Structure formats: structure tokens, C-alpha cells
Amino acid sequence: MMDVGRHPNITLYSYSEVDALTGFVGNFHITIRRKARYVVESECTACNDCVEVCPVVVPDEYQQGFSSRKAIYIPFPQAVPSAYVLNMEECLGNNPIACGKCAEACEKKCIDYDMQDELINIEVGVVIVATGMEVYDPTELDEFGYTRHENVVTSMEFERLICAGGPTEGHFLRPTDRETPKTIGFIQCVGSRSENRGNPYCSNICCMNTVKDTLLLRDHYPDIEAKVFYIDIRAFGKGFEDLYKRSREGGVKYIRGIPGEIEENPETKNLLLTVENTTTGQLEKHELQMVVLSLGLVPRHDGDLLKRFLTLSNTVDGFLMECHPKLKPVDAPTRGVFFAGCVEAPKDIKDSVTQAGAAAARASILLNAGKVKVEAITSRIIEEKCNYCGICARVCPYHAIMEPDRKAKKAPVVIQAACAGCGTCAAECPQDAIEMRHYRDEQYLAQIEALMAERPHEHIVTFACNWCSYPGGDDAGTARLQYPTSCRLIRTMCSGRVDEDFVMHAFRLGAPIVLVSGCHFSDCHYIDAVQWTQKRVERMWNKLERLGIRPERLQLDWISAADGQKFARVMRELEEMLKTVTMEEIKHTMEVLSNGKAEKKATAAKKAKVKKKTPTKKAKVE
Amino acid sequence: MPEAKFKCLRCGHEYTGSYTPGTPQELTCPKCRSNSVRRLPEKKPAQKD
Amino acid sequence: MTDEMKKPDDLRIGVFVCDCGLNIAGTVDCRAVAEYAETLDDVVAVVRNKYTCADPGQNEIKRAIEEHNLNRVVVASCTPKIHEPTFRNCVAEAGLNPYLFEMVNIREHCSWVHQREKEKATEKAKDLIRSGVARARFLEPQIEEEVPVTKAALVIGGGIAGIQAALDLADAGHKVYLVEKEPSIGGIMAAIDKTYPTMDCSI
Ligand code: SF4
Ligand SMILES: [Zn+2]
Numbered sequence: 001m002m003d004v005g006r007h008p009n010i011t012l013y014s015y016s017e018v019d020a021l022t023g024f025v026g027n028f029h030i031t032i033r034r035k036a037r038y039v040v041e042s043e044c045t046a047c048n049d050c051v052e053v054c055p056v057v058v059p060d061e062y063q064q065g066f067s068s069r070k071a072i073y074i075p076f077p078q079a080v081p082s083a084y085v086l087n088m089e090e091c092l093g094n095n096p097i098a099c100g101k102c103a104e105a106c107e108k109k110c111i112d113y114d115m116q117d118e119l120i121n122i123e124v125g126v127v128i129v130a131t132g133m134e135v136y137d138p139t140e141l142d143e144f145g146y147t148r149h150e151n152v153v154t155s156m157e158f159e160r161l162i163c164a165g166g167p168t169e170g171h172f173l174r175p176t177d178r179e180t181p182k183t184i185g186f187i188q189c190v191g192s193r194s195e196n197r198g199n200p201y202c203s204n205i206c207c208m209n210t211v212k213d214t215l216l217l218r219d220h221y222p223d224i225e226a227k228v229f230y231i232d233i234r235a236f237g238k239g240f241e242d243l244y245k246r247s248r249e250g251g252v253k254y255i256r257g258i259p260g261e262i263e264e265n266p267e268t269k270n271l272l273l274t275v276e277n278t279t280t281g282q283l284e285k286h287e288l289q290m291v292v293l294s295l296g297l298v299p300r301h302d303g304d305l306l307k308r309f310l311t312l313s314n315t316v317d318g319f320l321m322e323c324h325p326k327l328k329p330v331d332a333p334t335r336g337v338f339f340a341g342c343v344e345a346p347k348d349i350k351d352s353v354t355q356a357g358a359a360a361a362r363a364s365i366l367l368n369a370g371k372v373k374v375e376a377i378t379s380r381i382i383e384e385k386c387n388y389c390g391i392c393a394r395v396c397p398y399h400a401i402m403e404p405d406r407k408a409k410k411a412p413v414v415i416q417a418a419c420a421g422c423g424t425c426a427a428e429c430p431q432d433a434i435e436m437r438h439y440r441d442e443q444y445l446a447q448i449e450a451l452m453a454e455r456p457h458e459h460i461v462t463f464a465c466n467w468c469s470y471p472g473g474d475d476a477g478t479a480r481l482q483y484p485t486s487c488r489l490i491r492t493m494c495s496g497r498v499d500e501d502f503v504m505h506a507f508r509l510g511a512p513i514v515l516v517s518g519c520h521f522s523d524c525h526y527i528d529a530v531q532w533t534q535k536r537v538e539r540m541w542n543k544l545e546r547l548g549i550r551p552e553r554l555q556l557d558w559i560s561a562a563d564g565q566k567f568a569r570v571m572r573e574l575e576e577m578l579k580t581v582t583m584e585e586i587k588h589t590m591e592v593l594s595n596g597k598a599e600k601k602a603t604a605a606k607k608a609k610v611k612k613k614t615p616t617k618k619a620k621v622e
Numbered sequence: 623m624p625e626a627k628f629k630c631l632r633c634g635h636e637y638t639g640s641y642t643p644g645t646p647q648e649l650t651c652p653k654c655r656s657n658s659v660r661r662l663p664e665k666k667p668a669q670k671d
Numbered sequence: 672m673t674d675e676m677k678k679p680d681d682l683r684i685g686v687f688v689c690d691c692g693l694n695i696a697g698t699v700d701c702r703a704v705a706e707y708a709e710t711l712d713d714v715v716a717v718v719r720n721k722y723t724c725a726d727p728g729q730n731e732i733k734r735a736i737e738e739h740n741l742n743r744v745v746v747a748s749c750t751p752k753i754h755e756p757t758f759r760n761c762v763a764e765a766g767l768n769p770y771l772f773e774m775v776n777i778r779e780h781c782s783w784v785h786q787r788e789k790e791k792a793t794e795k796a797k798d799l800i801r802s803g804v805a806r807a808r809f810l811e812p813q814i815e816e817e818v819p820v821t822k823a824a825l826v827i828g829g830g831i832a833g834i835q836a837a838l839d840l841a842d843a844g845h846k847v848y849l850v851e852k853e854p855s856i857g858g859i860m861a862a863i864d865k866t867y868p869t870m871d872c873s874i
Contacts, residue, residue, distance in 0.1 A: 001857055004834055004849060009841035015854045018827060026820035032850055062862060076862075079855030122848055125820035128840075130833035132858055156862065163864035212867040239868040306827065336820075341832025349866050352832040359832075360839035366820050367845050376770060376813035417818045438770055443809045450805035451798055459798075474750045477779030485791040488798060489780055491751070521648040534646040541631070541660050552631045556658045558648060568784070573632060573656070 005080045014041075014081055019119065021309035024398075024418050025336030026125045026372050036115040038086035039072070043110035046074055046082045050102035050111065056090050060167075064157045066175075067167035072102050072111075077165065086111065126336050126363040127310065129320065130356065133297045133342035136191030136198060144187065144293060149264040150175045151271055152291045155209060162216055172221060174290040176269040180221060181289035185273060186210045187259060188230040192296030201317045203296035204346040207234045210294045211247045218250040227253045227286060229275060237350070255284070262291060297346040310337050311398070311420075311527045319345045321523070330358045333525055335372070338362050377421035377438045377493065379414050385433035386411040392425035392434055397527035401425060422526035423497030427536065432501075439493060441501065448506050451488045456510030457586050460574050462489045463498045468519035468561045475564030483571035486578060487515075494518065496529035500540055503554060507544075508593035512581035513553050513574055520558040530558070547599065549589050553581060626664070632656035682713035684807055685741040686800065687732055689723040689748035691778055698782035700793045704747070707797045711804050715739050724754050732758070733765040742767070743807040747775040747800050768812035775803035822846065830858025 004010055013032050020031040054070035062069075062076045071090035074082070092099035103111040135156055138146045146152050151174050153161070164170035174181045188206060191198035207230070214226045233254065235244040248254060259273040265287075273286045299318035307313070307320070311334050315321045320343050323331040330338050340356040341347065347355070366372060379401075381392075388404040393412050400418035404411050411433075426434040432441065451461060464470040470491050476483065492498055495518025506514050516537055524530040534556075541551035555574060559566050593599055623640040630636070630651035641647060641661060649659035686708040690696035701719055708717045716739040720728040723746055735741060744762050748754065751774040759769035777796040785792035822845065826837045829851030837849045849856070865871060 001834060001861075003838060004829070004856060007838065007841045007847075009845065010837055010847045010849055012829070012849045012851070012856065014829065014851045014856060016850050017852055018825075018850060024818075026818050028821075028825065030825055030848075032848070037854065064862075075853065075855045076857070078861070079857070081855070083854075085854040122823070122825065123821045124823040124825040124848065126824045128824060128826045128833070128836045130826060130828035130830060130836055132828055132830045132832070135859070159862060159864045166864070208867050212865065212870065215870065216865060237868070243868060338836075340826075340836045341828070341830060343828070343832075349831055349860060350868070352830075353835045356832040356835035357839055360836045360843070363824055363836075363840060364843050364845065367822055367824065367840075369820065370822070371817045371819050373815040373817055376815045416816055437813055438810070440809060443806045446805040446809055447802045450802040453801065454798065471750075471752055474752060474776075474779040477750075477783035480783055480786065482786060483784055485785050485788055485795050487780075488795070488802070489776075490802070530648075531646040534648070538646075538660065542663070551660065552658075555631065555656075558657050570656075573654075577632070 001078065001080050005082075012081065013120070015085060018306060018309070021127075021306075025334075025374075026366065027417065028124050028127055028336070030122050030124065032120045032122065034118040034120060036088070036117050037083070038088060038091075038112060038115045039084045040110035040112060041081055041083040043108050044083035045108065046084065047107075049105045049107065050084060053101040053105045055099065055101065056092060058087075058090055062160075063167045064154075064160045066157070066160055126338065126366050128338050128340055128356075128359050128363060129306065129310070129312075129332065129343055130340040130359075131300055131303060131306065131343045133319075133346060134300050136203075136296045136298050138190050138293050138295060140197055141190065143261045144190070144259075144291075145262050145264065146293060149262060149269075149271060149291075151181075151264075151269055151289065152262060152293065155206070155213070155292055155294050158213060158292045162213070162220075172217070172224075181224060183225045183227070183288045184217070184290045184292065185259075185271075185286065185288040186213065186226065186228045186292045186294055188228065188233075188294045189258065190293040190295050191298065193231060199296060199298060199317065201346075202234065204234075205348045206294040206296060208237070208240055208243070208348065210292075211235065211240075211243050213292070214247045214252045215243065215250065218247070218252070225251075225253075227255055227288065229255050229258055229273070231258060232256070237348070255279075255286075257284075259286075297342060300343070303343070308527075310334050312337070313523055313525070317345075319343065330355060330362050336366060374417055375421065377436065378416050378419040379421070379423065379425055380435045380437060381411050381414060382433045382435055383411040385431045387431055387433075388412075389430065391428050391430065395424050395428045395532055397422065397424065397529050420526055422494035422529045423492065424494065424526070424529045424532050427497050427499040428532060436497070439497065441499065444490065444492075444499070444502050445505055447490050448502060449509065451490075452506065452509035452511060457512050457581075457583065458486060458578075459488045459511060460486045460513045460515055460571075460578060461506040461511045462487050462515045463492055463495065463502070463517065464489055464559075465495045465497075465518040465525075466491055466493045467525040468523055469495070469517035469557070469559040469567065471561035472517075472559040472563050472567040475562055476567040477564070479564050481564055481568040483568040484575040486575055487571050494524075494526045494529050495533040496526060498533065498536070500536060500543075503540055504593055504599070507549070507553070507589050510586055510590055512578050512586055513555060515555045515557065515570070515574060517557045517559050517570075520560055523560055547592050549592065550585070552577070553589075627662040629660050629662055630654060630656055631658040631660055636662075682743060682808055683716075683739060683741050684711075684714045684743040684745060684804060685716040685718070685732070685735050685739060686711075686714055686804065687723050687728075687735075687744070687746045687748075688717065688719045688800075689728070689746065689777075690719065690721050691723075691748060691782075692721065695748070695778050695782045698786050698789055698792050699777060699796045700789065703793055704777075704796045704800065708747075708800055708804070711801060713743075713808060714804060716741060723748050724757055729757075729761045732761055736762065736765040736767055742771060743810060744772045745775060745800070745803045745807050746772070747777045747796065747803065749778040750776050750780070770813040771807075771810050773803050773807040773810060775799050823848065825850065828858070829853075829856030831860040833858070 019033040056071035059065040060069040160166040192203040259275040338359040340359040341352040388406040393401040633654040635653040
């Protein structure tokens with residue numbers, strides 16, 4: 001930790017947050033907010049004079065509230081930077097009449113009540129996200145009585161109670177009578193591996209943390225009898241099994257079963273645990289003087305802003321989603337962004353350090369190269385066709401298109417390096433004035449024509465996005481899930497690319513059913529491009545209805561990359577639907593759509609309405 | 623939040639639910655889990671976008 | 672729309688049908704598919720391979736590009752999620768722009784999911800190749816743009832992971848900005864007494 005403060009290449013902004021972040025790989029612009037510390041960091045020598053005179057006493061977060069600190073304080077003795085911070089909300093007042101004692105006491109005069117937040121702009125080429133996790137709050141698990149029973153503590157609180165630098169100065173005491181307990185129980189998987197409350201996943205570290213705690217107790221308090229209540233012990237890492245064995249051999253009792261309830265004896269404040277021992281099948285009661293809840297890890301609650309800045313998404317467990325779970329576990333889906341530590345998934349210190357090293361190495365590749373290539377799938381404005389409506393600029397999830405200027409007849413401009421190539425703009429442009437490099441309209445139309453060239457009425461034209469539903473189909477294949485052969489698939493980068501023209505063209509050529517599929521809203525690889533897919537499909541349902549075509553024939557599904565099951569299920573369901581579409585129906589559709597007039601009429605009817613609504617619509621978007 | 627009628631275009635199930643105007647949402651049919659759920663246009667020929 | 676379509680006239684497309692051992696050929700009649708591919712407009716060469724992604728398969732592609740002066744390459748094999756980069760590199764090595772390559776998935780999306788319907792799977796494979804060839808006709812060479820990389824890194828979060836990443840990057844000679852929300856770095860780790868597996872102090 002010290003090294004960070006000293007390293008000539010590192011600028012440390014503590015007590016700071018990322019206020020804004022724009023740009024793209026190689027070229028990120030960041031605004032950092034340095035929160036006012038009210039103490040001049042570079043001058044402070046951590047002499048303690050100010051702390052002594054401060055009259056405000058509040059619970060100390062670092063000691064989990066077991067002891068107190070002042071309104072001006074240092075978070076913990078080894079803090080880096082080694083400087084005090086003044087909590088203005090707790091401070092009595094920043095004028096000498098109210099208090100001002102610390103400023104008086106400070107010899108170096110480094111306390112400044114008027115200090116303001118400071119905004120700093122920096123430019124970087126890569127970003128490493130290492131924002132970590134939070135610890136599960138067990139109060140919702142009422143049966144354990146945390147906060148009701150004082151001698152039920154969390155694993156974080158245990159750390160402070162056993163620590164030499166803790167509130168009890170290393171004497172392990174239980175909260176009620178400040179005596180060293182004779183018996184102690186650890187409850188595992190608190191907030192983890194539960195479908196109903198807390199989280200369904202395993203938090204990775206809690207088993208070994210408890211094993212470690214029991215060993216610490218054995219070393220320092222060999223008389224304490226320890227019991228561990230568990231579902232199963234996961235000691236899979238290097239050297240872990242050995243620690244676990246030592247814990248067992250040291251006399252710690254491991255009981256398979258999670259207590260259903262903890263009652264407190266109102267006199268002794270001892271705790272009575274009722275547990276079904278799943279090894280013996282017996283209902284057991286254990287009286288213990290203290291209980292530690294082995295807490296799981298949860299995603300940070302305050303990560304949304306950063307996620308938006310960097311266009312990141314999470315996996316179902318709420319941790320950030322990596323580019324590829326096996327082959328690119330350190331890379332974010334956004335280029336130039338890497339993960340280190342628990343922000344990606346719960347992990348222990350060793351794994352965090354390993355991943356941090358990997359992230360640094362991955363980032364170095366870009367920094368050393370000094371330049372990056374952008375895949376040539378970006379959008380391009382065909383200026384002759386553009387009528388300066390500006391829809392493209394509004395729908396682009398990356399704000400990669402600069403607004404057109406109608407008066408100056410200036411077409412919108414695509415910032416190539418910021419464009420991710422989702423194709424939403426190309427699909428939304430009413431003038432077809434946007435072309436996606438490598439994924440042009442002509443190519444899709446040609447594919448549709450090729451697929452419809454033979455027995456069109458037998459085929460389900462399926463649009464699948466590159467990131468979720470296409471690999472979802474791959475997953476069905478890998479698992480050898482069998483489904484009907486009617487699916488004819490066309491890959492798009494994003495479901496947002498699926499132009500109304502593509503769908504109508506398929507129907508025009510005789511497709512009985514068309515499926516548009518993409519990522520779930522929460523998984524969208526282009527921030528929120530899927531919302532345009534949804535809107536467009538809704539629009540098409542209305543249009544089909546106006547044309548006398550059953551909207552049911554256009555289907556929509558969100559299929560995740562790991563959900564081959566759903567992919568196969570959808571294909572089976574659509575096969576059943578296919579049987580309900582009659583030849584007459586298909587012929588009618590083909591006629592209606594080939595007869596430009598009917599389609600134009602339907603579009604015109606829609607346009608008239610849209611026109612009326614335009615001002616409000618615009619206001620909404622902005 | 624206003625209420626609206628929804629219809630599943632896969633299994634035909636119809637139900638009422640609430641929605642946030644202007645923000646497209648992921649819709650899932652409570653009966654067949656399909657996402658082909660259409661918010662039916664209201665009585666007066668209102669237009670949704 | 673259709674009448675606007677324009678494609679280059681001197682098209683010379685090569686189609687490579689992969690058996691993938693029995694993974695594809697076990698269900699799809701690859702010979703019939705290859706023969707069908709030969710009948711498609713603008714296709715001047717069709718090669719069937721046991722494993723197209725292996726070196727011999729890739730060499731076949733390179734040879735065919737040279738021999739038949741191919742300007743579009745279509746490989747019908749597995750999912751592009753795995754081998755698209757492989758084949759793009761392969762055609763680039765033969766001097767073709769990598770964007771003139773197109774991939775058709777007849778394994779994950781065909782042979783593996785229709786194992787009991789061999790005939791229909793074969794028909795589907797033909798359709799998919801027809802579609803891939805149709806798309807290939809409109810491929811254009813692309814040049815990937817290069818953007819410069821600012822030589823500095825931002826590390827967000829000063830817990831153990833952030834500290835380690837910052838130190839590694841700094842030691843490698845890069846400028847690093849480390850942003851921590853709290854008044855001190857250290858994160859959760861700083862509040863832990865002893866840590867496993869070494870059972871020593873965390874700070
Ligand atoms: S393709 Fe997507 S990312 Fe690129 S400019 Fe269009 S809307 Fe924006
Ligand atoms: Zn349904």
C-alpha cells in the first residue's frame with residue numbers, strides 16, 4: 001500500500017470519484033471529482049493534535065462501530081495517504097464561534113473549512129475497473145436475529161474483534177459481557193447459495209475465511225470450542241484442503257446443516273441454535289456464547305453510473321460481465337476496459353492479485369502498441385440521400401453521430417472510433433441514408449432472397465444477433481439439442497440492425513414466419529440498442545395489422561448466449577405456429593406487399609400520425 | 623404507471639399490466655415465457671411509439 | 672430496393688465445405704452440398720475438406736485462391752464465433768482482403784441440431800450456403816482504421832486489486848491515475864486481520 005503513495009508513475013486521487021467519462025479505446029476523457037477533505041493532504045503529518053481537541057464522537061466505520069472516532073480522523077493508522085479527513089456533516093461548524101478547535105490546534109495550519117470539491121480532467125488510453133464488492137447485509141434473515149441478539153456478529157465484525165489493532169486491542173471478547181466466549185459457532189453461506197433470500201451463487205471466499213478464523217482462534221484461544229455449520233465446505237484452492245484439515249484436527253466441529261433459528265437466552269445472552277444435522281438426519285440444539293455469520297459478497301450498489309459510462313453490463317448475479325468467460329476473462333466487452341478483483345465475481349486475495357496482474361498485462365499490450373485497429377463495421381452516411389432529420393444522432397447508443405444541421409444542409413457526421421457498429425442508425429434511418437460497412441442492406445436483402453428462393457413457405461426467417469441469440473443457437477448445437485429444420489438464420493451484429501425492410505422483404509417473398517431475436521435488455525452489447533428493436537417490432541406489428549396480415553407471424557424473442565434451451569424451445573414452438581399459416585395467407589401477404597400501393601398507404605397513414613406527434617416525440621427523446 | 627392490455631403473439635394469452643410510457647421494456651408472457659408480447663393499442667386509435 | 676442492388680461483375684467465389692470429421696459429415700451429405708455449391712452463379716471453385724481449420728485445410732484455401740484467382744471466399748463449417756478470425760487471417764495471408772471472407776455455420780446451427788433428419792439437414796445446409804454466397808457477392812474490401820492510444824491508465828478502485836494493477840502498470844513504465852472513493856486506499860482487505868492461505872497480516 002505504501003508503495004502506491006511513493007511510486008513516481010502513480011498519481012493517487014483518494015477521496016475522489018469519477019464524475020464523467022467519455023471516449024473510446026485509446027482515448028478516454030475523464031473528469032475526477034476530488035471531494036473536499038478540509039485538510040491539506042500534502043501538508044498533514046498525521047500528528048493527532050486536531051483529533052485530540054475535536055469534541056465530536058461518532059461510531060468508527062473501520063472498527064465496524066465497535067469503537068469511536070472524531071469528526072476529524074484518519075480511517076486507520078496505516079492509511080495511504082497518511083492524512084486526516086474532516087467529515088463536514090459531523091463537524092460542529094466551520095466558524096470559530098461554533099467550534100474551530102482543530103484549526104486552532106493545527107500547527108501547520110492545514111485545516112481549511114472552505115475547501116471546495118475540485119474537478120480534474122485527465123486523458124487515458126485504458127481503464128481498469130477494480131471497484132470491488134460489498135458484503136451482504138444479513139438483517140433480512142430474521143431467523144438469525146442479527147442486530148436483535150448482540151452476540152450474533154458478522155464475519156467482518158469478527159475480524160475487528162480478533163485484530164490486535166481492533167477495538168479490543170486483540171483481546172477476543174463477545175459484545176454483551178466483554179468476556180472471552182467459551183463456545184462459538186460459525187454459520188456458512190449467509191446470503192449465498194439461496195434461491196429465495198440473498199443470492200443464489202457461491203461467494204467463493206467464506207468457507208476458507210471461516211477455516212482461517214477457526215485456526216486463528218485455535219492459535220490464540222485454544223480453549224474456545226468452535227463449531228461450523230455448513231452446506232458443504234469448498235476448499236478447492238492450493239493449500240486450502242490442508243488448512244481445512246488442520247482446522248478439523250484442531251478440534252473444530254463441522255456440522256452439516258444450516259440452523260433454522262437462533263434464540264437468545266435473555267439472562268445469559270447465550271444463543272440457542274436449532275439445526276437439522278443433514279448427515280445424521282437429527283434435529284439438534286446447540287447452546288453457544290457467540291455466533292459469527294459468514295457473510296457472502298454482493299455487487300456494489302453504486303456501480304450503475306460507471307457501468308453507463310463504460311457501456312458495461314452484468315451477468316445474472318449482478319457482477320460485471322466479461323468479454324468471454326473462458327478466453328477473455330479479464331477484458332470488458334468494451335475495448336480498452338479491463339476488470340480486476342471482485343467487481344467481476346467474488347474472489348479471494350490471491351485471485352484478485354492474479355487478475356490484477358493479468359489486467360495490467362492486457363492493458364500494457366494496448367499502451368505499448370500505441371495504436372489500435374477498429375473493426376471495419378462502422379456506419380457511414382450517404383450524404384446525397386440524407387434529409388437532415390437527425391434520427392440517427394438520437395438513436396445512437398454511443399452518441400457517435402453528430403447532429404445534422406438542417407439549415408446549413410450539413411449531414412450528420414459519424415465519429416468512426418466511437419461507433420461500435422450496432423447498426424441501429426441504419427435500421428432507423430427513414431431515408432436509407434446510412435450504410436453499415438461490411439453489413440450493408442444489399443447484403444441482407446440478397447441473403448433473404450437466397451433463402452426464399454426455394455420452398456419459402458417452409459422456412460422461418462430468423463434474425464439473430466452476434467452476441468446473444470446467435471451464440472445461444474451455438475449453445476443449442478454444442479448441447480446437441482434437437483429442433484425442427486425450418487429455421488433459416490441470418491446473423492446481425494445487433495438486433496437493432498434488423499431493418500423493417502428486411503422483415504417485409506422476407507414476407508414479400510413468401511416467408512410464413514419471421515423471428516427477430518437478440519440480447520435480453522440487461523445484456524445488450526450496445527448499451528440499450530435493443531430498446532429500438534422492441535419499438536421497431538411493435539411498429540411492425542401495427543403495420544402488419546393495418547395491411548391485414550396477422551401480426552403473430554412476426555415473432556420476437558430475447559435469447560441469452562448461454563440459453564441454448566430457449567433457442568431450441570423457440571424453434572419448436574415456431575414450428576407449431578408455422579403449421580397454422582395457410583398457403584392462401586402467404587399468397588395474400590405476398591400480393592399485399594408486392595403491390596407497392598397498399599404498403600405505401602399503410603406507411604403514409606403511419607407517417608401522417610407521426611408527423612403530428614413529432615414535436616412531443618422529440619421532446620421525449622431529449 | 624398506466625395500465626394496458628397485453629397480448630402474447632405466441633400462445634394468445636391476454637392480460638393487463640402496467641407499463642412506463644416512452645420507455646420500452648422487456649416483456650415476457652406469464653404463460654409461455656415468450657417475448658412476443660404486444661401492448662394492444664388502446665380503444666381510441668392512439669398511437670404508441 | 673432490389674433494383675438498386677449492384678454487385679461487382681468479375682466475381683470469382685470459392686466455396687469450402689467442411690466435414691469436420693463426422694461432426695458435419697455424419698449428418699449432412701457434404702458431397703451433395705459441395706456438388707450443389709458448384710451450380711451456384713459466380714462460384715468457380717468448390718473444395719471439400721476433412722478439417723478446414725487445420726493447416727492442410729487452410730493451405731487448400733490459399734492454394735485455391737491462387738489457382739482460381741478467387742476474390743471471394745466462403746467457408747461452410749462451424750460457428751464464426753470460433754474460427755472467423757482464423758479464416759480471415761488465412762485469406763489475408765493469401766493476399767486477399769480479410770473482409771472478402773464469409774462464413775456459413777452448418778455445424779452448430781445444422782448438423783448438430785438435426786441429427787435425426789439427415790435429408791432435411793442437407794437441404795438446410797444448401798440453403799445456408801446459397802445465402803452465404805449471396806452475401807459474399809456484395810462483400811467489399813475494408814480497411815481497418817487505426818486510432819492512437821493515450822499512454823496513460825486509469826485504475827478505478829484502490830482495494831487490493833486496484834493497488835496491484837496500478838503498481839504493475841507503473842512498474843512497467845506507464846503513467847497511472849488511481850482513483851479511490853474513500854479517504855484511504857486499502858479497501859475491504861485493510862479491514863481484515865489475517866488472510867488465508869498464508870495467515871499473515873493483510874496490510
Ligand atoms: S451503428 Fe450503432 S454505434 Fe454506430 S453510429 Fe450507428 S447507432 Fe451509433
Ligand atoms: Zn404466451
